[in-house]
Amino acid sequence: MVATNTAQAPQTGKLAISDTEVAIEIINMNKWYGDFHVLRDINLKVMRGERIVICGPSGSGKSTMIRCINRLEEHQKGKIIVDGIELTNDLKKIDEVRREVGMVFQHFNLFPHLTILENCTLAPIWVRKMPRKEAEEIAMHYLERVRIPEQAHKYPGQLSGGQQQRVAIARALCMNPRIMLFDEPTSALDPEMIKEVLETMVDLAESGMTMLCVTHEMGFARQVANRVIFMDQGQIIEQNTPQEFFDNPQHERTKVFLSQILH
Amino acid sequence: MSEHSVAYVAQREVPRVPAPRKETGFFGTLRKNLFATSLDSAITIALAIFVIWGVWRLVHWGIMTAVFTGDNREACLPTEAQPVVGACWAFVNAKFGQIIYGLYPIDQRWRIDIVYALLAVLTVPMLSPSVPWKRLNAILLFVVFPFVALVLLTGGNFAVSGAWVGFLLAIAALASVLVAASSVMPSERLLRVARWLAVVSIVVVFLNNIIPSGSFRLLGLSFTTLALIATLLALGAVAACVAAADTQARKLYVLIPLAAVVALVVLLAANFGLTEVPTHLWGGLLLTLVVALVGIVASLPLGILLALGRRSHLPAVRLLSIIFIEFWRGVPLITVLFMSTFMIPLLLPEGVTFNNLLRALIGVALFTAAYLAEVVRGGLQAIPKGQFEGAQALGLSYWQMMRLVIMPQALKLVIPGIVNSFISMFKDTSLVYIIGLADLLGTVRRGFADPNWITPTTAATGLVFAGFLYWVFCFGMSRYSQFLERRFDTGYRR
Numbered sequence: 001m002v003a004t005n006t007a008q009a010p011q012t013g014k015l016a017i018s019d020t021e022v023a024i025e026i027i028n029m030n031k032w033y034g035d036f037h038v039l040r041d042i043n044l045k046v047m048r049g050e051r052i053v054i055c056g057p058s059g060s061g062k063s064t065m066i067r068c069i070n071r072l073e074e075h076q077k078g079k080i081i082v083d084g085i086e087l088t089n090d091l092k093k094i095d096e097v098r099r100e101v102g103m104v105f106q107h108f109n110l111f112p113h114l115t116i117l118e119n120c121t122l123a124p125i126w127v128r129k130m131p132r133k134e135a136e137e138i139a140m141h142y143l144e145r146v147r148i149p150e151q152a153h154k155y156p157g158q159l160s161g162g163q164q165q166r167v168a169i170a171r172a173l174c175m176n177p178r179i180m181l182f183d184e185p186t187s188a189l190d191p192e193m194i195k196e197v198l199e200t201m202v203d204l205a206e207s208g209m210t211m212l213c214v215t216h217e218m219g220f221a222r223q224v225a226n227r228v229i230f231m232d233q234g235q236i237i238e239q240n241t242p243q244e245f246f247d248n249p250q251h252e253r254t255k256v257f258l259s260q261i262l263h
Numbered sequence: 264m265s266e267h268s269v270a271y272v273a274q275r276e277v278p279r280v281p282a283p284r285k286e287t288g289f290f291g292t293l294r295k296n297l298f299a300t301s302l303d304s305a306i307t308i309a310l311a312i313f314v315i316w317g318v319w320r321l322v323h324w325g326i327m328t329a330v331f332t333g334d335n336r337e338a339c340l341p342t343e344a345q346p347v348v349g350a351c352w353a354f355v356n357a358k359f360g361q362i363i364y365g366l367y368p369i370d371q372r373w374r375i376d377i378v379y380a381l382l383a384v385l386t387v388p389m390l391s392p393s394v395p396w397k398r399l400n401a402i403l404l405f406v407v408f409p410f411v412a413l414v415l416l417t418g419g420n421f422a423v424s425g426a427w428v429g430f431l432l433a434i435a436a437l438a439s440v441l442v443a444a445s446s447v448m449p450s451e452r453l454l455r456v457a458r459w460l461a462v463v464s465i466v467v468v469f470l471n472n473i474i475p476s477g478s479f480r481l482l483g484l485s486f487t488t489l490a491l492i493a494t495l496l497a498l499g500a501v502a503a504c505v506a507a508a509d510t511q512a513r514k515l516y517v518l519i520p521l522a523a524v525v526a527l528v529v530l531l532a533a534n535f536g537l538t539e540v541p542t543h544l545w546g547g548l549l550l551t552l553v554v555a556l557v558g559i560v561a562s563l564p565l566g567i568l569l570a571l572g573r574r575s576h577l578p579a580v581r582l583l584s585i586i587f588i589e590f591w592r593g594v595p596l597i598t599v600l601f602m603s604t605f606m607i608p609l610l611l612p613e614g615v616t617f618n619n620l621l622r623a624l625i626g627v628a629l630f631t632a633a634y635l636a637e638v639v640r641g642g643l644q645a646i647p648k649g650q651f652e653g654a655q656a657l658g659l660s661y662w663q664m665m666r667l668v669i670m671p672q673a674l675k676l677v678i679p680g681i682v683n684s685f686i687s688m689f690k691d692t693s694l695v696y697i698i699g700l701a702d703l704l705g706t707v708r709r710g711f712a713d714p715n716w717i718t719p720t721t722a723a724t725g726l727v728f729a730g731f732l733y734w735v736f737c738f739g740m741s742r743y744s745q746f747l748e749r750r751f752d753t754g755y756r757r
Contacts, residue, residue: 072652098658109653113671113751122667123657129445175657 016208017226021048022081023179023210024069029078031064038064039075040234048178051211053221053242056231057257062214065231066181069212070101083178099127102172106184108164110156116143116167117152120174128175135174142170146200162193166200173204180204182213216261222246230254324349325727332356339718350724351716358710362728365546365701371538374415375549381408382556390743392750405560406523410530416553418539423532425478425486429493430468431527435520436461436500442517443504453507460500467493542620546701548732553620554627554692554702555736559685561628566635567674571665573640584636591633596691599626604698623695631688638680642673675751682744686737693733704729 024046031039039061046052054062067073068080071087071094080087082097110119120139124130130138143149146166148159156164165185172180182201186194198220205211205224215221221228221242228245230238230253238251246262249255297307328349330339339351355362364372385404388394413419440457443449471489478487486494504517545553572584591599603622646669654664674681696705707725710716 070656072655095658095660098656101656103656105649105653105656107647107649109649109656111650111653111668111672113675123659126663126667127658127660171657 017050018048022046023048023050023083024212025079025081026065026069027079027081029065029068029075029080031061031068031073031075031077038234039068042078042236044229044236046179046210046212048210049208050227051205051209051225052213052227052229053225054212054214054229054231055216055218055221055257059233060231061234062231063183066183066212066214069179069181070098070103072103095127099175100177101179101181102175102177103181104165104168104172104183104185106187108156108161108168108188110164110168110171112156115153115155116148116159119156119167120171123171123175138176139170139174142173143167145173145203146170160193161189162196165189165193165197169197169200169204179210179212182211182215184214184216186215186217218246218262230257232257335715336718336721339716339720341719348718348720350727351718351720352724354710354716354718354721354724355728357716358707358713358725361710362547362703362706362732363549365549365706366544367540367546367549368538368544371540374537374540378412378415381411409560410527414530414535415537416540416545416549417542418535418537419531420534420537420539421531422485423528425481425490425494426468426471428486428524428528429464429471429490429497431524432494432497432501432521433461433464433468435524436464436497436504438520439501439504439517442513442519443508445513448509450507450509453503457500457503457507460496460503464493464496464500467496542618543699545620547706548703550620550695550700550705551689551692551703554624554695555689557624558627558631558688558692561624562631562635562688563681565628565632567639567670569632569636570639570643573636574643588633588636591630592637594630596627596630596694597697599630600694600698602626619698620700623698623700627688627692627695631684634684634688635681638677638684639673641680642675642677643669645676646673675748678744678748678751682740686740689737689740690733703732 022045024044026042026044029039029042030037042065054066056062064073068075068087069082075087083100085093085097087093087097110116111122114122117136117139120143121132121135124135124138125132128135140149140152143152146169148163148166148170151159151163151167156167159167169185185201186197189197194217198217201211201213201220202224211224213220213225225242227239228242229236230245230249230251232253238245238249238254240250245254246258249258298304326349328345328347329352330348330350331352333339333351333353334357338353339348341348360369360372364375367375385400385408389397389400389404394400436457440454440461443457444454467489471487471493474489476488478485480486481491498521501517501521505514508514508517569584569588572580573588575581575584600623603626604619607617607622650668650672651664654668659667693702693704695702696708701709707729711721711725
């Protein structure tokens with residue numbers, strides 16, 4: 001992507017970021033895949049309303065880190081506290097966290113045997129115990145917000161990649177989450193469809209949602225992030241405001257990375 | 264050619280046109296597929312002659328020289344007037360009642376007819392997607408019908424012991440706990456009390472089998488002290504569930520399992536004035552259908568649970584599932600049936616008897632479940648990891664994820680495998696003949712051992728007829744599975 005060209009001046013400063021309310025706190029978190037040390041001493045504090053973009057070379061552990069936040073991956077050492085709930089082996093706590101944290105995946109992970117509307121109402125009905133009618137109203141509201149209400153009765157396989165990803169965003173929003181995680185939401189999309197998904201995400205950011213986003217869309221990072229985190233080999237090696245991060249990177253590895261992707 | 268295509272640019276928009284036709288009429292197809300070369304023609308003609316000859320032999324045997332009427336073997340013996348005798352349909356005609364009903368008393372056969380009719384009335388709408396009220400239909404077919412059929416076929420009037428009442432109530436209490444726990448805001452403390460009462464109740468039921476305690480009669484049922492304790496504990500659990508549930512509607516739902524158990528006990532214990540027909544008189548198609556349907560209905564849920572167990576992260580569950588599956592898959596069905604007849608009585612304490620048919624049913628169901636478990640596991644493995652993660656990230660619990668997201672997709676993938684197992688099991692039910700149960704095939708074989716009907720062609724006729732009946736059922740299952748595959752194929756999977 002020709003990211004620098006589309007970048008605009010940060011315009012989201014007007015959005016309130018809480019300076020007292022902590023959304024996510026990660027303290028000295030370590031994770032191993034077998035003997036391989038994938039995440040090393042991760043420390044991160046995310047305030048409510050913050051929008052954080054995480055970037056770094058592939059294999060640097062960015063996806064693993066955000067997947068630890070809703071316990072799709074288990075960490076072995078350290079603490080992760082989401083919305084005041086510490087993630088342990090306690091299934092109840094895990095479910096509580098997952099109810100409050102929405103996630104959007106690289107490959108959408110929509111359920112192919114359910115219609116778009118059913119995809120969106122499944123969790124509200126079964127997890128939130130919402131009456132079907134109310135769940136459907138909420139689902140239609142969010143499908144309108146991602147601008148595809150007319151597709152509600154189709155199956156995921158009938159939609160384009162960009163539309164599927166927007167449905168995935170709507171599906172996560174239907175649970176009314178307090179935090180949204182994005183795991184490379186545009187990496188599996190054709191270039192023509194990236195824009196529509198990014199617009200939806202910008203829209204969401206402007207509504208004040210706490211967001212953690214693993215992405216290589218540097219234009220998006222400049223436009224909406226208030227912090228950019230750079231990871232390499234399982235460690236956070238640099239974090240800064242997007243302005244500082246892009247214009248004045250401190251770490252040698254960051255400079256190499258940025259020169260690679262920004263040309 | 265290449266220099267042309269390198270620089271080629273479309274000058275105008277080429278309209279989309281339909282694909283060219285492949286065949287040119289009936290004769291064109293014939294020529295293309297059957298008579299393309301002289302060798303093809305030769306093979307076609309040779310095979311055609313063979314097919315015509317085969318069909319002719321069959322028609323000759325089955326219709327032209329066949330005997331359709333007659334009262335005994337005399338009718339089917341070669342005579343001077345008819346030196347060649349084909350199929351002896353008179354035999355099938357004479358034994359038809361036995362083939363369908365077995366040795367079931369002739370004046371009681373209407374009970375079987377009612378069961379067949381009920382089964383048809385409930386199954387046909389269940390299998391047709393366009394008929395509404397699927398939930399009610401499923402409850403009637405899978406919950407109510409088996410017990411009605413049981414009472415109709417055996418005659419009912421069972422001596423239901425207090426231990427059974429306690430056991431059933433304990434199960435009902437566990438179901439109530441699940442219902443109450445699904446409330447939005449259940450009272451956690453009462454729920455915990457209910458859960459403990461239900462579990463203790465089950466433990467007491469099992470203790471009751473080991474420890475003898477004084478027995479007495481209550482409400483027409485014979486209770487032991489421990490069975491009564493278990494019953495009271497289970498009732499207490501249900502009461503706690505009612506108190507724990509939040510809304511009025513849910514309080515009613517909590518009572519449904521209890522009501523079902525009471526209805527069941529009343530149904531089984533009541534005397535409807537039906538003559539008792541012991542299971543050793545059951546036979547023919549009735550027995551085949553009982554074994555096959557019980558096998559199908561019991562093995563599918565068990566197979567699904569075993570498949571999930573084998574993929575579980577809990578080592579004990581996984582190990583037990585693997586042992587179970589590998590044991591049943593490793594043993595021939597004949598061995599299972601023999602063991603159920605000759606081994607289990609040796610292992611059971613003296614005085615405890617188990618119905619022969621029931622043992623065969625359990626054997627067939629467990630055997631099929633082990634096969635189905637592996638078929639279903641194959642389906643589970645084909646589901647991408649993202650589907651599990653998508654469901655988990657939404658906060659669905661393990662069972663919700665499996666029931667709502669994973670299983671519908673996995674089962675759809677393995678419909679051919681599941682139906683394959685069912686068809687093979689349907690035919691394997693004929694093995695119950697070796698433990699003295701006269702199923703469809705067994706009845707036919709008994710028939711041609713009848714001295715009244717010994718002729719050169721009786722056996723062949725009987726076997727062809729039995730084979731045809733098996734084929735009708737298996738072909739029906741096969742066609743229905745293909746229909747299901749087409750129906751569930753949303754066709755847009757990526």
